[in-house]
Amino acid sequence: MNANVAIQVLPSVLEDEEIVRIVDAVIDYIRSTGVEYYVGPCETAMEGDYEELMEIVKQCQYIAVEAGAPSVMSYVKITYKPDGEKLTIERKTAKHHMNDAPRLANIA
Numbered sequence: 001m002n003a004n005v006a007i008q009v010l011p012s013v014l015e016d017e018e019i020v021r022i023v024d025a026v027i028d029y030i031r032s033t034g035v036e037y038y039v040g041p042c043e044t045a046m047e048g049d050y051e052e053l054m055e056i057v058k059q060c061q062y063i064a065v066e067a068g069a070p071s072v073m074s075y076v077k078i079t080y081k082p083d084g085e086k087l088t089i090e091r092k093t094a095k096h097h098m099n100d101a102p103r104l105a106n107i108a
Contacts, residue, residue: 001036001085003050006077008043009060011069018068025067026060038089043075045089050080 011022027044030037033056035048046053057076064072 001047001049001088002081002083003053004045004047004079004087004089005053005057006043006045007057007060008075009064010073010075011064011067012071012073013069022064022067022069026063029059029063030056036089038093043077047089050078050082053078 009023009026011019013019013022027039030044030046033052035046035052035056037044037046046056057074061072061074
């Protein structure tokens, strides 16, 4: 693993339910790739090989359009360290989510 990428996909549709449906299709695609990922409220973070992650970012645009977006805008953040390991999603976030399960159970 030499890269972390965060992507926020913004389909150009107006209804909230349609936005959620299209973004869910993109997240389903990311899940299908087998890379480590973390879905946040505004973006999805992934970690893995730089080249593989860049291909996933590219495909996310196509997936959103195939799901019904007439166009899509995405914001991407990249951390790349070609000669070594990156900090993992788990190491960066775990301490901030230790109490999420009880809180999230009350939301559903």
